[in-house]
Amino acid sequence: MTATVVLRADGVAKRYRSRDALRPLTLELRAGELAALIGPNGAGKTTLLSILAGVIAPSAGSVDRLPREVGWVPQQTALYGRLTVAENLRLFARLERVADPGATVARMLDQIDLAERAGDELSRLSGGNRQRVNIAVGLLADPPVLLLDEPSAALDPRQRERLWGFIASLVGEGTSVVFSTHELAEAERYAERVLVLADGELLFDGAAGELGSSGDGKHRDLEAAFVAFLAERGH
Amino acid sequence: MRSVGWLLVKDLQILRRSPLLSGLLIVYPIVIALLIGLALSRAPSKPRVAIVNEVPPGQAIHIGSEQITVAQYVASLNQDIIPVPVQTRDEAVQKVRSGDVLAALIIPQDIIARLSSGLQQAEVEVIYNGDALTASYVRSTIDSQLSQANAELSSRLEQVAATEIDLLLHGGQLQAFGADVNILGLEKSKAILDGVIGSTKEPATKLALTPVANFASLGAANLGLSKSILASVSQPVHVQETTLSGRRTPLDTFAVAVAVCLSLMFVCVLLAAGSLALEREENAFPRLVRGLVSPEALIAEKVLLAGICAWTVSVAMLFGIGAFVGLDYGRAGQWLIGLAGGAIAFGALGVAIGAVAREVRAASLLAILSSLPLAFLALVPSGAVAGGLYDVIRVVCAVFPFKPALEAMNAAINASTPSLGVSLLHLLIVAAGFAVLARLALRRFV
Numbered sequence: 210m211t212a213t214v215v216l217r218a219d220g221v222a223k224r225y226r227s228r229d230a231l232r233p234l235t236l237e238l239r240a241g242e243l244a245a246l247i248g249p250n251g252a253g254k255t256t257l258l259s260i261l262a263g264v265i266a267p268s269a270g271s272v273d274r275l276p277r278e279v280g281w282v283p284q285q286t287a288l289y290g291r292l293t294v295a296e297n298l299r300l301f302a303r304l305e306r307v308a309d310p311g312a313t314v315a316r317m318l319d320q321i322d323l324a325e326r327a328g329d330e331l332s333r334l335s336g337g338n339r340q341r342v343n344i345a346v347g348l349l350a351d352p353p354v355l356l357l358d359e360p361s362a363a364l365d366p367r368q369r370e371r372l373w374g375f376i377a378s379l380v381g382e383g384t385s386v387v388f389s390t391h392e393l394a395e396a397e398r399y400a401e402r403v404l405v406l407a408d409g410e411l412l413f414d415g416a417a418g419e420l421g422s423s424g425d426g427k428h429r430d431l432e433a434a435f436v437a438f439l440a441e442r443g444h
Numbered sequence: 445m446r447s448v449g450w451l452l453v454k455d456l457q458i459l460r461r462s463p464l465l466s467g468l469l470i471v472y473p474i475v476i477a478l479l480i481g482l483a484l485s486r487a488p489s490k491p492r493v494a495i496v497n498e499v500p501p502g503q504a505i506h507i508g509s510e511q512i513t514v515a516q517y518v519a520s521l522n523q524d525i526i527p528v529p530v531q532t533r534d535e536a537v538q539k540v541r542s543g544d545v546l547a548a549l550i551i552p553q554d555i556i557a558r559l560s561s562g563l564q565q566a567e568v569e570v571i572y573n574g575d576a577l578t579a580s581y582v583r584s585t586i587d588s589q590l591s592q593a594n595a596e597l598s599s600r601l602e603q604v605a606a607t608e609i610d611l612l613l614h615g616g617q618l619q620a621f622g623a624d625v626n627i628l629g630l631e632k633s634k635a636i637l638d639g640v641i642g643s644t645k646e647p648a649t650k651l652a653l654t655p656v657a658n659f660a661s662l663g664a665a666n667l668g669l670s671k672s673i674l675a676s677v678s679q680p681v682h683v684q685e686t687t688l689s690g691r692r693t694p695l696d697t698f699a700v701a702v703a704v705c706l707s708l709m710f711v712c713v714l715l716a717a718g719s720l721a722l723e724r725e726e727n728a729f730p731r732l733v734r735g736l737v738s739p740e741a742l743i744a745e746k747v748l749l750a751g752i753c754a755w756t757v758s759v760a761m762l763f764g765i766g767a768f769v770g771l772d773y774g775r776a777g778q779w780l781i782g783l784a785g786g787a788i789a790f791g792a793l794g795v796a797i798g799a800v801a802r803e804v805r806a807a808s809l810l811a812i813l814s815s816l817p818l819a820f821l822a823l824v825p826s827g828a829v830a831g832g833l834y835d836v837i838r839v840v841c842a843v844f845p846f847k848p849a850l851e852a853m854n855a856a857i858n859a860s861t862p863s864l865g866v867s868l869l870h871l872l873i874v875a876a877g878f879a880v881l882a883r884l885a886l887r888r889f890v
Contacts, residue, residue, distance in 0.1 A: 264730040265890060277735035287727040291458040303450045304736040330461070346731070 212239040215353045215385050216261065216279065221270035223256050223409075230256045233269060234411040236404070238354060238385045243376070245400035245417075246389040247435065249444065253409040254389040255284065258356045261387070277305065280352035280384075284359045286343045290332035294323055294342055297331055298349065305350040317345040320375070337368035344372070348379070355379065357388035361395060373399055397431040405435070407444040447737045448745045455719055455749045469753060473707060473761035480703045480765050491582045493525040494536040494548035505559045512600060514551055521549070521589045533569075540573050546582045547572045559597075602674050609674075613667045630667065634660035700765050701853040706819055708758040708786050709846055713815050716750035716794025717807035720882075724802055730890050739886045743879055746798070747791035755787040775856060778864055782856035786849035789871040792878035793845055799885035815846070822847040845874045 216238040223231040231253040238244065246254050259265045263276025264283075288297045298317055302310035318324040321341040331339060340363055347355055357376075361369045377399070380386055387404075390396055396403055397417045405413035405420065413420055420434055428434035459466050497514055504511040518527065528545050530536045536548035550569035558566040570586055611618055615629025628636075637657035641650050723729040723742070733739055762779055765771070794811065801807035822841045826834055841847035852867035854860045862870075 259730075259890075263734045275735060281731070281734065283727060283730065285727045287731040289454065289458060289726055289728060291461040292454065296454075296457060300450060300454050301731075301736075304447055304732070 212241055214238065215240050215274075217273045218261060219271050219273070221257075221260050221267040221272065223253075223260060223265065224268040229409045231260070231267075231409040232411075235270075236411070236414065238387065240353065240385055241380055241383045242385045242402060243380045243400050244385075244387045244402040244404060245396035246387055246404045246406065247391070247393060247396055248406035249439070251408075252406040254406055255358055256409070257406065258358050258387065258389060261354075262356050274354065277350065278352060278354070280347040280350065280355040282344050282347040282355070282357045282360060284362065286331075286339045288331050288339070288342060288346065291330060293328050293330055294318070294334070295327040297342060298345060301346045302349045307349055313349055317349060320348075321345045322371075336363040337365060340364060340368075341372070344375070352384070354385045354387070357386065359389055359391070361390065361392065369395075393432040393435055394430070405438065407439055407442070412442055412444075413438065448741050448748070451732075451737065451742070451745045452749055455745075458722075459753070469711065469757055472711070473757045474764065476703060476707055476761055478764065480700065480768075482768065490524055490526045491546040491585055492528050492544070493521075493582075493586065494530045494539045494545040495521075495527045496530055496533055496536045496548065496550045498533075498553040499551060499556055500553070503556045505556055512597065514555065517593055517597065518551070521586075521593055523592075524585050524589055537571060540571050543573065547586055549586070605674055606671050609667050609670055613664055630660050630664040634664060696769050697771065697858050698854060700762070700769055700771065701850060701857050702823065703765070704758050704762050704783070705786060705846060705850045705853055707761055708754050708783060708849065709790050709815055709819065710812075711757050712750045712754035712787055712790035713794040713797065713811045714808055715753055716746050716791045717798035717801065717811045718804050719749055720746045720795050720798030721801055721804045721807040724889055725804055733890075739883060743795050743799075743882050743886070746795045747788060747875075747879070750791040750794050751784070751787035754790065755783050758783050758787070771857060775859070778856035779853070781868070782849075782852040782864055785852050785868040785871040786845065789845035789849060789875040789878070792875040792882065795882040796878040796885065799882040799889065802889065818844045819846050822850055842870070843874070843877075845871060845878075848874060 214237045218234070218236050220233045220235055221231065222229070222233040234257075246257065248254050256265070258281070260267045261272055261274075262279050262281035263272070263274075264281065289300075292300065295314055295318065298314040299310055302313045307313045315324075318327050321344070323338060323341060323345075326334065326338065331342060334342070340360065344357070344360060347357070360376075361372055364372060373395070376386055376388075388400075400417060403413065403415065403417045403420055404411060417431055420431065420438060422434075428437060459469075495518055497518065499514045504513045521527070528539065530539060530548075533548075533550050536545075536550065539545045540548050548571040550571070552567065552569070555566045555568070558564040568590070570590075572583060610616070611627050611629070613630055615627050615632050618625045618627050634657055637653055637660060641653050641657060644650055644653075720742075723732065729742075732742060737745075759780065762771075762783070766773070793815075797811050797814065798807045801810045818841070821837050822844075824834070824837055828834075829837070848867050848870040851860075851862055852864055852871060855862065855864040855867055
């Protein structure tokens with residue numbers, strides 16, 4: 210049985226003056242799907258995620274979800290350093306108009322395993338812990354879709370492991386997750402679907418294994434397959 | 445609206461966690477209020493001036509039947525100086541050099557002879573030290589006191605001269621050489637001559653006396669005018685003051701309005717600019733404006749935050765200064781309204797600066813760099829610069845909020861023109877303009 214489509218982007222594109230940051234593309238996300246967005250620097254990954262999250266308006270096309278129905282975790286921590294962990298979560302829970310902000314904050318603190326640090330100012334936390342709070346804020350409204358922009362970039366291996374365990378539990382509960390990354394091993398290991406962007410163009414949309422078997426199919430890993438794939442298409 | 449409230453709470457929490465900034469917000473109005481209050485309520489201390497009186501004791505200036513001693517003349521100087529009596533000119537110079545006194549006044553021995561002669565101008569010598577800062581103040585104080593003393597002396601001379609003229613005109617008793625001499629006076633002389641001319645039968649006598657009677661008549665008429673002439677010579681220009689519009693604003697309460705507006709501007713502009721730029725620096729802006737808060741609401745929240753803080757600080761400062769300077773507390777309601785209008789306009793200027801600068805440090809720097817010159821421009825009086833330049837300054841001042849805020853506070857404190865209502869309208873228009881500018885600049889914020 211095909212899962213329900215929870216987000217549809219139809220012909221979205223972004224143009225900055227004479228430069229196409231994102232060429233028209235259409236994609237659908239299904240409930241409980243975990244998709245990786247990969248591509249070289251400047252490929253348009255952050256632009257696509259920002260459009261899907263409603264942070265920037267597309268030059269063309271549309272997204273069928275309201276911004277507040279989509280969870281968004283930007284690459285850089287988008288929180289207030291002078292507020293405590295709990296105050297940050299409470300503020301955004303109130304702004305998200307969550308029914309019971311207090312209970313939601315407590316639940317999130319448990320989920321990200323930072324209940325003991327709830328009263329600490331965010332600026333005193335390590336980069337990894339800040340990223341966990343950053344992700345928690347994206348999940349406060351219990352969105353059906355979560356967009357993560359390079360979520361593991363500032364994390365050490367142990368923190369990454371915990372992060373992916375956490376994301377896996379969300380997916381297991383039916384949340385659709387799209388994450389961008391430069392770590393192709395992560396994409397290969399965790400994502401069931403891979404989207405390849407280059408120069409604002411969606412070049413590939415399928416399983417990681419399909420990307421690995423492109424060309425002559427003799428690639429030692431996904432990274433090698435990805436580089437060969439881009440080279441074949443002139444990128 | 446609730447979102448704005450939550451953001452406001454968040455910003456106040458951040459302010460509370462910034463001890464330097466919140467301490468500055470509390471200490472700043474107290475210090476400024478104390479400084480301005482003390483400066484306005486205490487006149488500058490009197491300069492110490494050495495006085496050398498070389499005139500032998502007991503000598504006096506004799507003007508007609510009047511006597512003026514040197515001590516009386518010196519006493520008239522004492523109102524605004526602290527006299528330090530010394531014996532010699534050298535001693536006085538030494539005291540000026542050592543800084544014990546700021547100046548010395550030498551009254552020479554011949555002053556009595558010169559004044560009494562009526563032919564020579566009397567002179568006094570004033571010695572200043574070379575300190576440029578104090579010399580100007582001391583010089584103006586002593587010049588003013590000498591002018592006042594001279595004016596009093598001149599007035600006494602005028603009174604004596606007027607008495608003598610009256611005696612010549614109307615006749616009376618004059619003390620001379622220890623005896624009373626009866627003076628007939630020109631008016632009585634003419635009457636007697638007219639009587640003799642009318643009663644005499646001899647044409648030669650009549651012919652001889654008629655020119656004398658005419659001279660007496662002419663002399664009486666001209667001497668009658670001479671008193672007015674003397675008065676006009678002793679005070680050639682009498683100043684009659686007229687204020688064309690509004691109430692005359694006392695300098696000290698105008699200074700209060702300027703000080704309060706400066707504080708309001710700095711706190712408001714810096715806070716609004718900094719807090720908006722901080723949303724971008726913390727990367728929170730994109731998260732907020734994706735459906736949680738509209739950019740317009742965010743601008744309103746920052747204006748509100750800066751306005752509330754700056755308004756509170758300025759009100760505290762105004763009431764603090766009020767303890768030193770006589771302010772009309774019956775107008776306190778208008779002060780609060782005037783400050784609110786200014787706070788909104790300065791807040792709007794602040795968010796425009798924050799939106800354009802996009803970084804907290806750049807926003808703070810831009811806020812200071814733009815606010816200070818605008819405040820100075822608003823204080824340039826008409827006539828101080830060329831007409832064309834003043835017109836440009838007027839336009840610039842009308843576009844930015846300092847001038848209308850100052851006019852609003854001046855109207856609120858001193859009931860001056862333009863009225864508080866007109867100034868508030870001006871402030872609201874300026875605020876709307878800067879809010880629109882801020883909204884446009886926020887397009888580049890993500």
